[in-house]
Amino acid sequence: MHVLTAEEMREIERTAMDSGTASDRVLMERAGCGAVATILEEWPDLAPGRVLILCGPGNNGGDGFVVARLLHGLGWTVDLRLLGDPGKLPPDAAANHAAWSALGDVTPLVDGTDKGDPDLIVDALFGTGLTRPVDLPETLGLLRTERRAKVVALDMPSGWCSDSGRRIGARAAEAHLTLAFHAAKRGHVLGDAPEACGMLRVIDIGLPDTGDGVRLVGAPNGLAKAGGHKYAYGHALVLGGGPGKGGAARMTSRAALRVGAGLVTLAVPPAALQENAARLDAVMLSSMRDADALAEMLEDTRLNAVALGPGLGSGGRTRELVRTVLAADRACVLDADALTAFAQAPDDLFGMLHPKAVLTPHGGEFARLFPDLANLMNGPVESGPAFSRLDAAQAAADRAGCTVLLKGPDTVIASPDDVRIHAALYDRSAPGLATAGAGDTLTGFIAGLLARGLDPVEAAGRGAWLLTECALRFGPGLIAEDLPEVLPGVLAELAAHAPG
Numbered sequence: 001m002h003v004l005t006a007e008e009m010r011e012i013e014r015t016a017m018d019s020g021t022a023s024d025r026v027l028m029e030r031a032g033c034g035a036v037a038t039i040l041e042e043w044p045d046l047a048p049g050r051v052l053i054l055c056g057p058g059n060n061g062g063d064g065f066v067v068a069r070l071l072h073g074l075g076w077t078v079d080l081r082l083l084g085d086p087g088k089l090p091p092d093a094a095a096n097h098a099a100w101s102a103l104g105d106v107t108p109l110v111d112g113t114d115k116g117d118p119d120l121i122v123d124a125l126f127g128t129g130l131t132r133p134v135d136l137p138e139t140l141g142l143l144r145t146e147r148r149a150k151v152v153a154l155d156m157p158s159g160w161c162s163d164s165g166r167r168i169g170a171r172a173a174e175a176h177l178t179l180a181f182h183a184a185k186r187g188h189v190l191g192d193a194p195e196a197c198g199m200l201r202v203i204d205i206g207l208p209d210t211g212d213g214v215r216l217v218g219a220p221n222g223l224a225k226a227g228g229h230k231y232a233y234g235h236a237l238v239l240g241g242g243p244g245k246g247g248a249a250r251m252t253s254r255a256a257l258r259v260g261a262g263l264v265t266l267a268v269p270p271a272a273l274q275e276n277a278a279r280l281d282a283v284m285l286s287s288m289r290d291a292d293a294l295a296e297m298l299e300d301t302r303l304n305a306v307a308l309g310p311g312l313g314s315g316g317r318t319r320e321l322v323r324t325v326l327a328a329d330r331a332c333v334l335d336a337d338a339l340t341a342f343a344q345a346p347d348d349l350f351g352m353l354h355p356k357a358v359l360t361p362h363g364g365e366f367a368r369l370f371p372d373l374a375n376l377m378n379g380p381v382e383s384g385p386a387f388s389r390l391d392a393a394q395a396a397a398d399r400a401g402c403t404v405l406l407k408g409p410d411t412v413i414a415s416p417d418d419v420r421i422h423a424a425l426y427d428r429s430a431p432g433l434a435t436a437g438a439g440d441t442l443t444g445f446i447a448g449l450l451a452r453g454l455d456p457v458e459a460a461g462r463g464a465w466l467l468t469e470c471a472l473r474f475g476p477g478l479i480a481e482d483l484p485e486v487l488p489g490v491l492a493e494l495a496a497h498a499p500g
Ligand SMILES: NC(=O)C1=CN([C@@H]2O[C@H](COP(=O)(O)OP(=O)(O)OC[C@H]3O[C@@H](n4cnc5c(N)ncnc54)[C@H](OP(=O)(O)O)[C@@H]3O)[C@@H](O)[C@H]2O)[C@@H](O)CC1
Pocket: 009, 010, 013, 027, 028, 031, 056, 057, 058, 059, 060, 061, 062, 063, 090, 125, 126, 127, 128, 129, 130, 131, 132, 133, 134, 135, 154, 155, 156, 181, 205
């Protein structure tokens, strides 16, 4: 599945028009029909009652007129309010305005006036064409999910940028159900908009699947082991911290082993050996005094993937270890302290990075390495399309020259020539992952997959998918140690559903 920008959506529509596949009018009719059918499918008990339909000045409003006509036909009492001058509606919206006007009234939408007590509200104010703040505070106050009425947003709850999922201006609508036309837009899976969308359904309006847009990471296949020696699955090296700081790297190690690395070695300073020896079995343990010792270890080319950062400390020693790992030209994951250690001099890190590296920052770590991009991504937005988390991750990957996985429910995985989104949203929402150590586990999953020979973007995407799936499978009460322990069940299910 792919997600689109507004411009990509318009291009697909233009191409369909030019080839004569469909007309705008037909698409609008299908959008409205699909919307009504989906509303009734989602809420089969919703009996015809009072519906308030808020129509905007563009084609999103046009969809609203179609919905008004169809709900009217099903016995609903329609109260339709139009923002702006009906004489300035675009052609297809104007045609549907005329068709509706033969059946019912069009009342000008005036903010702050009484809108009754509807059972259903349809937000057809703005969709992919929103470019500036919506100046309708009272009306947006109606479009809230804590009120009695069910709220349905056509394409996007009004006020949200459909390219970035960021709010344009101070206020934006919420919905119980958002109906995207043809394909989900980036804004349905990025930023704060997904929470405002409620449930998301994509409505087929008969446009071809062009394969355009950014790929959403789906269930991975090919992870089952199939013969071969343990070295055929790689040897991951995890670097751990000093005494009393070892938990994070132990979780990383266990996750790397569970995801299928043939061997995993945890290397720690001599003073931390005893503590770790008491806590490890299948993960091997090694003493590593300093960066020189690490360089010596890495002369063994069977150590084909390295993870470092969790619990490592953010001082000069860590910087030396990062330097050594990067100089050894290994597939590697840099997380947590391995990133923070370069907060004062990110360019030093960028100068050493190479395409086999994966950086896995959360928002805070991202801001330490890429403060300018974090500002663009987090500041208030007054116009659209807004700079998105995807734009930020892509710019970061270009600057770093490697894969960057920007964590969150909307995880973005970008390399200089590829980008994907992993959405732990909607029916894959996994708030249980907001627990200490989930990121250390992700680092282990990615390192294990790198050891198995996956390329950085694949390893990062699959790691993010597996992490979320483990959390969903475990359910409430999740702590990070549980994540690798439920992975076998997830892998078994994937294998059972693998094609052929
Ligand atoms: N593409 C397709 O194939 C299909 C698209 N479909 C539907 O079309 C929708 C896109 O339609 P759209 O492009 O007309 O944009 P839309 O969201 O209605 O808004 C644009 C209007 O709002 C105005 N405006 C903007 N911001 C404003 C503000 N803050 N406050 C006030 N005004 C503001 C803006 O004015 P302007 O910026 O030009 O001054 C313009 O008049 C899409 O979401 C889907 O529902 C479906 O029918 C299926 C097929």
